Amino acid sequence: MDLKTAGALRRLRLISAPEAVSFLLLLVCSVLKRTTDFNAVPVMGMVHGVLFVLYVAFWALAWRRARWGWKRAGWLLLLSVLPTGGFFAERTLARESEAVVDAVVAARGRSEAVGA
Template sequence: MSQIRVFRMIALAEGISFITLLFMAMPMKYFMGMPEVVRVVGSIHGVLFVLYVGLLARIHFTQRWSLMFSVYALVASVVPFGTFMLDKQLRKKEVLIKVGEVIA
């Protein structure tokens, strides 16, 4: 499995956990008095975010991504639904790498 494929999977999981935290766990905390939900979902999101940033840093150097694209990917992680929008560009990068391997 390619680094970009792993990054895409982590990015999607991070995006789902962020949306879950914002639109499910936080309302449950403030409107239903269930703060433990934020603790659980927030912890899962925190682990996924650290994995996302670490893998982004690694891929930035190994795949020689431009600084602009890496910053875009970092910003996408803190914008709701951002990682879902990023996935389209990541799929393109993944296809280009596969095409390059076939030609080489």
């Protein structure tokens, strides 16, 4: 893997938490719409929709770069449609992107040692 893979994972990671927060806020707004006169569903629906589309786009790029199997890719996509799934995706992707960066740094260290 390379730094482009780490970048793709980082982008997906950075959008996963805001997407999860927007989903939870949309659920709260839906409840408030039915129980009070407060109606922020159109605004939160748009915000969540944009963040969800970004999540799916970044997910597709990360899937291609990281070469995940169907099971792994499906799991990360499923997490985007669960109310708190984005938080779990963020933690998982943080570990994975750190591992990629560590592998790249270690590979560069080995190549510099061999070249010296």
